[in-house]
Amino acid sequence: MAFLFNAMNAQVDTRSEKEFLEAKSHFNRSYGTDYNLLNGRQYYLLYSSISHPFLYSDQYRSEKLWLKGVSYEGIPINYDIYKQKLILQYMSYSGEAKQLILNEELIDRFILNGKEFRRLSFPESGSGFFQVVSSGDLSFYFSWEKTMFYSPTSNSTPYNYTQPSRKAYLNKSGQLHTIRSRSSFTNAFDKKYRKNINHFIRKEQINFRSSTDESISRLMEYCKELTATQ
């Protein structure tokens, strides 16, 4: 009997929840689309049959995004590093997947493939999207790009995209240093720290062109501790 009663209750709860979700979705829709999110220029993909202009994949992933102080989760976005634009995929009323370019000035930050990107502006580099590897007074960023090249001999489309390449930056006390080598990194620090930092880089075999985010992050933690304690 108790089992029957519980089963009936569960049925009522499931029905209530379904009704609730339908009602909520109805009221949500009645407000129309989100003007903060669906706001941008139509995106045109410069098609290449063997390559794409995106950072990781040409598939749109459900990611997290902050626009004008409002956070959005599960939003299908992709980062075109050839055009340096963040692209939002949305469904048109005909059910067709379409893409628009989100206005970069209104983007606070976004997460893509577990990595955080922010729109930052420096006198040395101008404004753009930077991958944040380490943040704070002492911070480290990557900027990513692809270029397009002409290959008339290939059997595919004549224009293709290169592999992604990255530039590394160290932001120390508000000054942005472009990091091209081990020495350009260590030279950004006071002389008294350079030996220790160099030692750490050698020991960890850090290469600013190819090392993982985790390795760079460990280096930054080391540098932060070093400069804070001495």
Next chain:
Amino acid sequence: MKRVATYTFLLTLIFQLQIEKAEAQPVSDSLLLNSPIYREKLHLFTDRSLYASGEIIHFRLHNKSHDLLKENSWSTVLYLELIGNHNIPVAQGKYQLDPKGATGQLLIPDTVSTGAYHLRAYTKWMRNFDASDYFHLPLTVVNPQKINRSEMPKFDSTQAAITNPLTSHEVVSCSLERVSYGNREKVTLQINLEDTASLKKGYCVSVIKKGYLDLDFSYTPHGDIEDQIKTGEVLFYPETRGISLSGRAIRDSDSTPMAYTPVHITLLGPESDYFGTVTDKFGRIQFSIPSVTSPTELLITSSSKSGEVIDLILQDEFSQDFTMPSFTPSNVLNIRQSLVNEMGTYSQVAKPFITSGADVTSTEEKESEYSFYGTPEFRYKTADYIEIPNLEEFIFELVPKVQVEKQNRQKYFSVLDDAGPISEFAPLILLDFVPIPYVEAILSLAPEQIEYIDIINTIYIRGSTNYGGIISIVSKKGDLAGIKLPEGSSILTFNPLNKMEEMKFIDYDHQKFSKRIPDLRTTLHWSAQNKFLSGRQNTIEFFTSDVSGEFIAVIRGMTKKGTIVQGTCEFTVK
């Protein structure tokens, strides 16, 4: 003309598809209005029950609604009003409501009279029900400049001792190192949570002059005992996506609801923006206003295909339904006359020394750095060019990406991308972010009235509408360069969510204060969202003020079942 007709057809089709999709209401109004699940319930704690005019009410609101509503953001906006005599609101605010509830401040205006007031808290959805469902809390406000003894409420002895059957005093308690402290001395409050306590977070802590908070108050909304079947329709939609504008569009001549009619909303001032929406098949407008940070003027207008004048009837921002709360006016004025007098004195003495209160009604205007379309492809500052008699010639001579075309004696704009005119969609033409249908009037404007013209020469998507580019003209004076607004337009003030300010208390250990400036705080501490651990590990530190007398620390929380958990301890300041 054919081109204009095609645009109109496409726009109407898109709008209708959108609205019809939204209109397929899956759950009946009757179920929504009668099921107990959809009955929202709120409970509010304030730092005190007795305030001086010009002071700030600090509050913590608990959302006691059904978990489905609470956890899934059914209502995301809380409305709070301080109501005076004859149901006149003297202060109002809107706050972000989340599953944990809401916290915030409400400034009591300097100008209010001494008397009994009440705070009422509700959501827009709750306006579908009787106003007695709103949460009501009696408060007393003292204005030493405005005391009218004849208006003071009479003390009703039957209401003197309201006991709160919901309160549990057992699981949370507090203690102090001493029972007596000096002025401007640090106090460490130890909060003890028993191992059995199910409630660990969401506590608010208030340390106040004893008698300034009515601890025995309990409010039961009528809705709890009402079981009449409600008929009718849902008039107020839940604000699932922030503050909304709701209303109806009707034809001016015969009040017929205008279905599928475009409605244009422009935010005027520093955060200028434009949104285009459309009414549903009943002529209703439901529009969720995206993030705005400061109070702003909002222009709302509509346009019909046939050129008829359309009136937009908007719902009031705050509820106009009132009820007689189930409590008599606060008796504090009469039974605690000495406290009232004392409050009046503190208020008068402290006023010259108050530099600023918490900023709850700040109207600081900050020009938005970018328009909604970001950086335009082209910007033409009229000051950079030679004098040209009107905008038509300016565009013809200097703006190659815009063409003025003419068909059947009517001029219209066309925006060109790299391949030529964008013919799929009509461009959006804005003058000071207001869509202006009078093309001829725009073209005849003198360029010296205009600051700049922005051009976006690609298909632009905003909400559910696609535009064939944007021409955004901004006048020098922000006055539409003298062009009249479309008939039926109305301007209203839009108040965004109140800003959440963290309350900062005086710290005599780390800040220097002159002994000559009196510290007449009667709220020594207020924190609205505390998480406590079981055992004696929870401490809160604060400083006493120059006010001497009996003080009380009150710790309050609310369990999921709506039981109030409360603990108190007292001390003296000499």
